[in-house]
Amino acid sequence: MNAALTGYNFGYLDEATKRMIRRALLKAVCIPGHQVPFGAREMPLPYGWGTGGIQVTASVLGPDDVLKVIDQGADDTTNAVSIRRFFNRVAGVATTESTAEATIIQTRHRIPETPLSEGQILVYQVPMPEPLFRLEPRVAESTRLHAMAEYGLMQVKLYEDIARQGEVATSYNHPVMVNHRYLMSPSPIPAFDNPKMHMNAGLQLFGAGREKRIYAVPPYTDVRSLDFEDHPFKPVRAPHACAICGSEESYLDEVITDDQGGRMHVCSDTDYCASRPPV
Amino acid sequence: MNALLEAQGLHLRFGAVRALDDVALSIWPGEVVAIVGESGSGKSSLLRVLAGMQRADAGQVLYRDAAGATHSILDASDAALRRLMRSDWGFVHQNARDALRMEVSAGGNVGERLMAAGNRHYGNIREVAAHWLERVEMDPARIDETPKNFSGGMQQRLQIARTLVTSPRLVFMDEPTGGLDVSVQAKLLDLIRGLVADLGLAVLLVTHDIAAARLLAHRIMVMRHGQVVEEGLTDRVLDDPRHPYTQLLVSSVLAA
Ligand SMILES: Nc1ncnc2c1ncn2[C@@H]1O[C@H](COP(=O)(O)OP(=O)(O)OP(=O)(O)O)[C@@H](O)[C@H]1O
Ligand SMILES: [Mg+2]
Ligand SMILES: [Zn+2]
Numbered sequence: 001m002n003a004a005l006t007g008y009n010f011g012y013l014d015e016a017t018k019r020m021i022r023r024a025l026l027k028a029v030c031i032p033g034h035q036v037p038f039g040a041r042e043m044p045l046p047y048g049w050g051t052g053g054i055q056v057t058a059s060v061l062g063p064d065d066v067l068k069v070i071d072q073g074a075d076d077t078t079n080a081v082s083i084r085r086f087f088n089r090v091a092g093v094a095t096t097e098s099t100a101e102a103t104i105i106q107t108r109h110r111i112p113e114t115p116l117s118e119g120q121i122l123v124y125q126v127p128m129p130e131p132l133f134r135l136e137p138r139v140a141e142s143t144r145l146h147a148m149a150e151y152g153l154m155q156v157k158l159y160e161d162i163a164r165q166g167e168v169a170t171s172y173n174h175p176v177m178v179n180h181r182y183l184m185s186p187s188p189i190p191a192f193d194n195p196k197m198h199m200n201a202g203l204q205l206f207g208a209g210r211e212k213r214i215y216a217v218p219p220y221t222d223v224r225s226l227d228f229e230d231h232p233f234k235p236v237r238a239p240h241a242c243a244i245c246g247s248e249e250s251y252l253d254e255v256i257t258d259d260q261g262g263r264m265h266v267c268s269d270t271d272y273c274a275s276r277p278p279v
Numbered sequence: 280m281n282a283l284l285e286a287q288g289l290h291l292r293f294g295a296v297r298a299l300d301d302v303a304l305s306i307w308p309g310e311v312v313a314i315v316g317e318s319g320s321g322k323s324s325l326l327r328v329l330a331g332m333q334r335a336d337a338g339q340v341l342y343r344d345a346a347g348a349t350h351s352i353l354d355a356s357d358a359a360l361r362r363l364m365r366s367d368w369g370f371v372h373q374n375a376r377d378a379l380r381m382e383v384s385a386g387g388n389v390g391e392r393l394m395a396a397g398n399r400h401y402g403n404i405r406e407v408a409a410h411w412l413e414r415v416e417m418d419p420a421r422i423d424e425t426p427k428n429f430s431g432g433m434q435q436r437l438q439i440a441r442t443l444v445t446s447p448r449l450v451f452m453d454e455p456t457g458g459l460d461v462s463v464q465a466k467l468l469d470l471i472r473g474l475v476a477d478l479g480l481a482v483l484l485v486t487h488d489i490a491a492a493r494l495l496a497h498r499i500m501v502m503r504h505g506q507v508v509e510e511g512l513t514d515r516v517l518d519d520p521r522h523p524y525t526q527l528l529v530s531s532v533l534a535a
Contacts, residue, residue, distance in 0.1 A: 148358050150365075152395030156380070156387050159394065162401055163384055163423050228401040 011058040012090040017041055021059040021214070025205060028216035033178025034146070035129050040212040050083060050108055051209030053125035057106050060121060060205070061087065066094045068102035073110040073251070073268035080108075097271050109172075111193040113250050113272040116202030118219060124187045126208040129215060131175045131185040151183045154226060162231055171236060177224045178217055192235040192251045197223040240265040245276035281343050283308050283449055283481050284329060289338035291324055291505075298324040299335065300505035308448070311475060311482045313492035313513070315528070316502035322485040323453055325502070328353075329483065330370060330451050331360040342367075345448065365395055369442035373454040375434035378441070379426045385412060385437055386422040392445045411440040415470060432463035436470065443474060453485045468494055489529065493517055501525045 009015065017039075024038035043051040061067070069084040071077040075097040083106060084095045096102050099114040108125040116122060132142040135153050145153070154175055161169040168174070174191040178184045186194055187206060197204060197217060204217040217223060227233035238252045243264040250272055252265040267273035282305040291299040298321045306312050314322045327333035329340055331352045340352035344367060350359065364370070372378045379388055389408040390398075398404055409419040415436035426434050435455065442450065455471065456464040468491055475482055475495065486492055492499055493513060500510040501522065509522040520526045 144357070148361055150361065150395065152391055155394040155399070156383060156391050159390055159401065159404065160383060160387050163386055163405075227399075229399050230402050 008090045010063070010091055011061050011087070012043075013041060013055065013058045017055075018059040021055055024214045025056065025059065025216065028205070028214050029203070029218050031182070032217055032221050033176075033182030033184040033215060035213040035215045037212055038214050040209050043209065045082075045086075047210040048127065049079060050106070050125035052207030052211075052214075053106050053108070053123050053209075054083060054086070054207075055209065056205050056207035056214065057087065057104060057123045058091075060123070061091055061093060061104060063091070063093065065103045066096050066101055068096050068099065068105045068271075069107075070105065070110060070112070070269075070271075071108045072253070073112075074270045076270065098275075099269075099271050109188050109190075110251070110268060111189055111196045113267070113269045114275075115196075116200055118201045120202040122200075122202050122204045124189075124204065124206045126185070126187045126206045126213075127210070129185055129206065129208040129211050129213040131183050146182065149181060151177075151226075154183055158226055158228065162228070168227065168231065168233070174233070175226050177226060179221050179223075183226075184215060184217075184223075190236075190251055191225070191233070192237050194223075194225045194233070195235055199223075238265055241279075242267045242273060244278060245273045246279040247273070247276060281347075282306065283310075284340065284342050284483075286329060286340045287338060289325070289328055289340070290336045291321075291328060291333070292336055297321075297505040299328065299338075302338075302502075302505070302507055304329070304500065304507070306449070306481050306483060308481055309479045310498065311480075311484060311496045312498045312500065313484045313486055313496035314500050314502060315487060315489060315492050317487065317528075320502040321505040322487075322502055324505075326451050326453050326483060326485050330368065331355060331363070332370075342449075365392070366445070367448050369445075369447035369450040371438055371442050371450060371452040371455045373457045375426070375431070375438040378438045379434060381426055384423045384425055385417070385429075388426065388437060389440050389444050392441065396445055407444060408440075411444050412437075414474070415440045430463075431459055432467060435459065435467060439471065439474070443478065443480075446478060447480070449481045449483070451483050451485075454487070455484070456486075456488065456491060464488075464491075471495060489517065501528065 021038055024036045028036045043054055045051055067087055069080040071080040087093055088095055099112040104121045106123040130142055135157055136142045158168050172190045173188045174194055176184050176186055199220050201219055203219055206215045225233040240252060241248045244266050247267055250267045253268045254263055254265055256263050285305040287303045289299045289302040302325060316322055328335045335353055342350045342352055386405055386408040389411050390404040393404050409422055412419045417436055426437055456467050472495055484495060496513045499513050499516045500507050503524050509525045517529055520529050
């Protein structure tokens with residue numbers, strides 16, 4: 001704790017704010033997939049940098065926690081580094097790049113390849129929490145649709161994708177049904193990651209700063225990707241092996257290697273990739 | 280046999296205007312009832328109150344569902360009304376654009392109610408949608424086009440397919456042929472007549488087109504200033520109108 005800045009409360013937010021956010025989190029855990037409004041605070045970062053996720057992390061973080069932050073699967077991007085450094089300064093917590101060692105993982109756009117275990121918390125940064133917002137821009141109406149579990153409209157969108165393109169077009173942010181009740185946006189993770197949400201041993205928390213919403217998927221909760229019986233959901237992955245570790249299971253990024261159009265595929269999860277023997 | 284929908288003592292005011300002034304009505308399974316009257320007489324208000332889209336100031340509306348349970352529409356929760364609108368009822372608007380999703384294909388528009396009712400089989404939804412496009416005399420090859428490409432008459436036929444696809448028991452229609460060319464209107468009325476007979480639908484049809492009422496309706500209610508001034512079997516009301524206002528209405532059509 002001695003490395004932490006003085007003059008800030010532990011975890012940056014004041015205790016009253018953390019209590020308010022924890023209350024919203026508890027409610028969110030009780031109603032899996034349901035969006036709970038919360039009084040989001042101004043954070044020393046612009047929206048789009050994960051202010052919702054940061055507030056959730058700040059509210060669940062304790063001095064003994066070990067924090068990992070990833071952005072698109074990588075620990076070393078500017079966004080991940082600055083959020084990690086922020087919590088190191090305002091809470092003095094230990095940080096790690098190892099999924100297995102972390103107690104809290106804040107993420108943008110990915111779920112780690114290494115399965116979570118009980119007791120671990122995954123905090124998602126969410127730009128737009130409302131899965132219906134493109135289809136039903138009126139907030140009062142989309143709230144009503146959730147209240148009555150009227151999700152035919154979302155299914156119409158999937159129907160249109162198949163009718164126009166032969167398949168469902170959402171390769172990321174593919175909507176899910178949580179606990180057979182609430183339609184939920186998984187945040188812009190690749191559809192490949194969706195199955196990892198289902199019956200996950202860890203606690204999954206979602207924070208949307210600009211929209212001031214929190215939602216959650218408690219451990220071992222049923223999470224299904226929307227689909228049709230005759231067009232079942234497919235978690236797509238580039239048909240390659242990782243050029244570094246040879247994995248044929250992990251989600252891959254395509255990397256341009258030179259000016260001549262050379263390219264290779266490597267794991268998007270840098271910790272997973274580094275933990276495997278190189279090919 | 281019991282009435283499908285029964286209303287009594289309906290009152291509705293907008294400021295000084297009495298849109299509904301002690302209106303009663305009943306409709307039986309498979310029956311087509313036309314509500315006619317001049318502009319502003321309260322026809323649309325009545326339809327909206329009966330369908331639970333507008334609260335009346337006083338009165339009662341009872342709907343009997345397929346299982347025989349009675350629903351008091353004016354006291355029904357938002358959720359209960361939406362459930363009825365999804366499973367038992369249909370509403371055909373004068374302006375198809377108010378009902379259709381203009382960015383969604385014809386197939387998606389027809390399939391929406393199926394999906395809302397829980398159908399999760401793409402191939403089946405598509406097959407039913409194509410079948411319904413044929414039923415409303417549209418080319419099923421246009422299943423993937425959006426309604427923006429369609430003429431007004433086609434849009435209206437698409438709205439009818441979209442409404443009838445889940446076989447509602449009671450359909451509310453507010454001027455379904457209004458705003459269309461006369462020749463298009465005639466064809467559409469023929470189509471509606473065929474579908475209603477085939478499906479045995481109960482229809483409450485608002486129109487100020489007496490000819491449409493004669494073609495489709497078993498019974499007619501004549502409204503004026505928020506009141507029902509005359510009602511009876513279609514032929515009786517049109518051939519032997521008793522109320523002076525009905526006589527005027529019928530003679531003005533004959534004169535035209
Ligand atoms: N929302 C409203 N606010 C104020 N007045 C209204 C409203 N809706 C209807 N009215 C008035 O109530 C009366 C009945 O209107 P309504 O729309 O039911 O008539 P209508 O018979 O359907 O007429 P039209 O043939 O022109 O469609 C009219 O005087 C109308 O101006
Ligand atoms: Mg009207
Ligand atoms: Zn790798």
